[in-house]
Amino acid sequence: MKLAELAQTSGVPIPSIKYYLRAGLLPAGSPRSARIAEYGPAHLHRLRLIRGMVEVLGVPLESVRALVGVLDDPPASPLATLGATMSELPTGFPEPAATDHAAQLAKHWLGELGFDAVPDAPSARRFGAALALAEDLGIPVDGAQLSAYARAARTAAGADLARVPWGDASAPATAVAAFSALGTVLFEPVLLSLRRLAQAELAEASAQDEPPEI
Amino acid sequence: MKLAELAQTSGVPIPSIKYYLRAGLLPAGSPRSARIAEYGPAHLHRLRLIRGMVEVLGVPLESVRALVGVLDDPPASPLATLGATMSELPTGFPEPAATDHAAQLAKHWLGELGFDAVPDAPSARRFGAALALAEDLGIPVDGAQLSAYARAARTAAGADLARVPWGDASAPATAVAAFSALGTVLFEPVLLSLRRLAQAELAEASAQDEPPEI
DNA sequence: ATTTTCTGGATAGCTTCACTATCCTTGACT
């Protein structure tokens, strides 16, 4: 497949593809001859990944680069991968500035919720930053709510890990790593939109239970 | 409080405050005299809100404007608020382009998961878009995983609604609406970071159970 | 064999977002 065909079939304009090439998001094609490179299905897949991450998840290209770095060259052990690469994974949220108060909040509540072995992951920082902001804006942290969140998070995480084919000999460790990294980021909007839908559902239900006086 | 003092105490530079004023994110101060405006604690709070939404949640100012619109002039019924304003609420994710396939996926799975009364909310569109992307990238939808997500989402949503002081006569309906709108967006990163932490936790646990052959 | 097409590389331009800086007039405190 030549560049023009890649652009054709992927629907991504040529200049954009060149841009991704320059930015190191898309590997160069294998040179079929001195001046023409050959692109394969892997390039198509990668293009779909880039566009999808940007358009659906809103992650900056910088973060996509980190993700494809993990996909191209994943740690050998799938077990290590989840933990080790979690920090490289894009979130769509900006990297929060670490304040003392946020760190302290995170430490306290993570302990309370039973997340012991988690030292200083970016996720913990984001957790602290969000709690600090909520507090700042007059929505103080509530233990009952947080433990419900922890339960929900563990439910979701359990389902995530259940899908990973850990011991599958047919799947190389790198593929497993890619699978889990991708699943982690791709299902974030799924969980969030379901939460909003569930809120609407419950609000409606409680409206039925207790009709507002007219 | 004069502009300079507002800038001083909030830590936001004067030009930025002027920018927010121009953009309609911050209401004008009450004119203390012809050329000097008086800013109050509400302005400080609003500034904290703006900066927090941008810095912690990464929402574009455009979306913050939608949110403050809801806060400034919320629907009277707190019940109606959640449902009606959910569509105005920022997400940090871009508005997904609605494809047929995504819509169909959303319809099918929402039905499967028992979300019946939900027609065409933005959340449903995002849900569909995310599923379509995952499928496209080789992570097909898995019913068991999705129903775990639905359970998790309902758990979190239940905790959200439990905190809302529905019938509290001391809290005006507008304050209740503001509270729920803010809670909805502020706790999104909390849930997400807990999921990642729970993944790491579970991965570690399964590593202990079944040590990799060395 | 010659013409046309297209490639990869380089460079420059564009658009949006979120500020940031400058200028100016006019009113306020001292």
Next chain:
DNA sequence: AGTCAAGGATAGTGAAGCTATCCAGAAAAT
């Protein structure tokens, strides 16, 4: 009276993410 500062208008900045143009030269078409 004189300096200071508010507020409005306008323009400039910088990053992100493209998009457009130009070019030398190899490949394909005729």
